[in-house]
Amino acid sequence: MILPEDFIQKTKPLLGDQWVSFTEALNEVSPTSIRFNKQKYSKLPEMESVPWCENGFYLPQRPSFTFDPLFHTGAYYVQEASSMFVGQVFKQYVKDQTVRVLDLCAAPGGKSTHIASLISEDSLLVSNEVIRSRANILSENITKSGYPNVIVTNNDPSDIGPMESFFDVILIDAPCSGEGMFRKDPQAIEEWSLGNVQLCEERQRRIIADVWDALRPGGILIYSTCTYNTGENEHNVQWISDSLGAEILPLEVSPDWNIHPSFENNMPVYHFLPHLTKGEGFFLAILRKSGEHSDKSEHSGKRNKKQGKAKLTPLEGEYKNYLTDNEKYTFFEKSSSWFAFPSVNIKQFEYIVSHLRLVSAGIYLGEIKGKDFIPQQSLAMSLALNTSAFEIVDIDKNTAISYLRKEAQTFSESPRGYLLLIYKGIPLGFVKNIGNRANNLYPNEWRIRSGYNPEDNQPFI
Numbered sequence: 394m395i396l397p398e399d400f401i402q403k404t405k406p407l408l409g410d411q412w413v414s415f416t417e418a419l420n421e422v423s424p425t426s427i428r429f430n431k432q433k434y435s436k437l438p439e440m441e442s443v444p445w446c447e448n449g450f451y452l453p454q455r456p457s458f459t460f461d462p463l464f465h466t467g468a469y470y471v472q473e474a475s476s477m478f479v480g481q482v483f484k485q486y487v488k489d490q491t492v493r494v495l496d497l498c499a500a501p502g503g504k505s506t507h508i509a510s511l512i513s514e515d516s517l518l519v520s521n522e523v524i525r526s527r528a529n530i531l532s533e534n535i536t537k538s539g540y541p542n543v544i545v546t547n548n549d550p551s552d553i554g555p556m557e558s559f560f561d562v563i564l565i566d567a568p569c570s571g572e573g574m575f576r577k578d579p580q581a582i583e584e585w586s587l588g589n590v591q592l593c594e595e596r597q598r599r600i601i602a603d604v605w606d607a608l609r610p611g612g613i614l615i616y617s618t619c620t621y622n623t624g625e626n627e628h629n630v631q632w633i634s635d636s637l638g639a640e641i642l643p644l645e646v647s648p649d650w651n652i653h654p655s656f657e658n659n660m661p662v663y664h665f666l667p668h669l670t671k672g673e674g675f676f677l678a679i680l681r682k683s684g685e686h687s688d689k690s691e692h693s694g695k696r697n698k699k700q701g702k703a704k705l706t707p708l709e710g711e712y713k714n715y716l717t718d719n720e721k722y723t724f725f726e727k728s729s730s731w732f733a734f735p736s737v738n739i740k741q742f743e744y745i746v747s748h749l750r751l752v753s754a755g756i757y758l759g760e761i762k763g764k765d766f767i768p769q770q771s772l773a774m775s776l777a778l779n780t781s782a783f784e785i786v787d788i789d790k791n792t793a794i795s796y797l798r799k800e801a802q803t804f805s806e807s808p809r810g811y812l813l814l815i816y817k818g819i820p821l822g823f824v825k826n827i828g829n830r831a832n833n834l835y836p837n838e839w840r841i842r843s844g845y846n847p848e849d850n851q852p853f854i
């Protein structure tokens with residue numbers, strides 16, 4: 394790998410006598426890792442585990458995930474191992490408290506799907522992405538993870554700042570110069586320049602300042618990047634602490650994890666370096682906002698007057714049986730589409746709808762067409778799905794791949810009507826069986842487009 398000369402000049406002094414082993418590690422193959430969604434797939438395999446994440450595992454080589462139907466059920470997420478360290482903040486600082494969390498720069502959703510798996514079911518996650526096309530990918534990944542207490546939004550950080558003291562925890566996984574991605578993404582090397590590092594540092598400060606008011610006093614800010622330089626990392630953390638008012642908090646880490654301490658000022662921040670940890674470059678810091686913990690309940694119903702009150706019209710009906718524990722949900726309709734959202738957070742949901750641009754929220758149950766109720770993919774993926782409300786068909790790998798390609802299916806042995814297809818015990822999606830064929834209800838935008846199906850793509854679990 395040919396590194397930019399300016400990068401060498403800037404980074405070599407930080408690493409000192411570790412420079413050679415660092416550059417050697419950059420020439421090695423990136424490790425492949427996945428994080429299981431234990432709510433969907435509980436039998437964890439006997440594979441090398443990611444030391445700082447109990448559901449994280451390394452794979453011996455990178456398979457074609459596209460052609461593994463389990464990947465599409467949301468049983469696991471392909472996530473870079475170092476990034477899984479975010480889970481430690483939730484384990485050590487959030488624990489089982491009920492919290493409102495904002496993941497500000499969330500697409501494609503690695504950290505959001507992880508956070509959703511760690512917070513309590515009464516908690517709320519707002520997963521935001523400013524770029525619309527990326528917000529759609531985020532929404533797809535959130536939907537596949539199946540957690541009902543997540544709202545996906547598409548806003549600039551400055552739209553969220555006015556939601557004063559609404560969030561207990563904010564994660565800013567900031568857009569950065571990407572030095573930590575050099576090995577995985579060679580384009581990151583081409584885009585790197587001293588000027589870009591400076592621009593990133595300034596943009597990161599703007600993003601943090603724009604959203605800062607939405608974090609309650611005493612709340613936790615998790616700041617992370619996938620870059621090494623001190624400008625985007627240590628200097629920004631010091632700036633947050635000094636200018637915005639926050640205490641930098643330590644995490645308990647095992648010495649075996651080989652996490653590198655701060656490059657400057659001896660602050661409790663965490664660097665993942667590829668020659669020391671099995672993963673890509675990553676940086677993380679935790680800060681607690683100064684001030685007294687105010688009562689956040691006052692914010693539950695406060696609305697942005699310009700946008701008015703969101704209309705939630707509760708509806709009754711058989712569709713409720715599609716969810717387990719359905720008494721915990723508020724059901725509502727919008728343009729003939731039916732949704733469910735956890736009642737415990739319905740006021741917060743209304744508040745968010747009145748402030749932010751919604752991409753998706755809770756469970757999209759189905760659509761009414763005439764007398765028909767067409768169940769949606771979000772319902773099939775949901776952890777709250779009541780599978781006994783549907784006729785079930787267990788399918789094999791080839792049928793699953795064909796279904797994911799949105800090809801027509803035949804289930805002549807099965808009853809007519811809606812069928813829930815199950816792969817290795819996990820729901821994959823719906824078809825409408827009309828006898829001689831079954832209409833495929835898999836979302837068109839999610840379908841496998843590649844015609845190639847590697848014969849040797851053996852399942853790794």
Ligand SMILES: C[S@@+](CC[C@H](N)C(=O)[O-])C[C@H]1O[C@@H](n2cnc3c(N)ncnc32)[C@H](O)[C@@H]1O
Pocket residue numbers: 476497498499500501502503504505522523524527549550566567568569596600
């Ligand atoms: C490092 S990526 C996030 C990765 C994500 N957290 C995950 O774990 O899957 C940074 C994200 O910030 C978004 N972004 C870019 N410019 C931004 C801005 N000015 N404000 C907020 N987000 C921005 C990018 O579109 C990108 O999705």
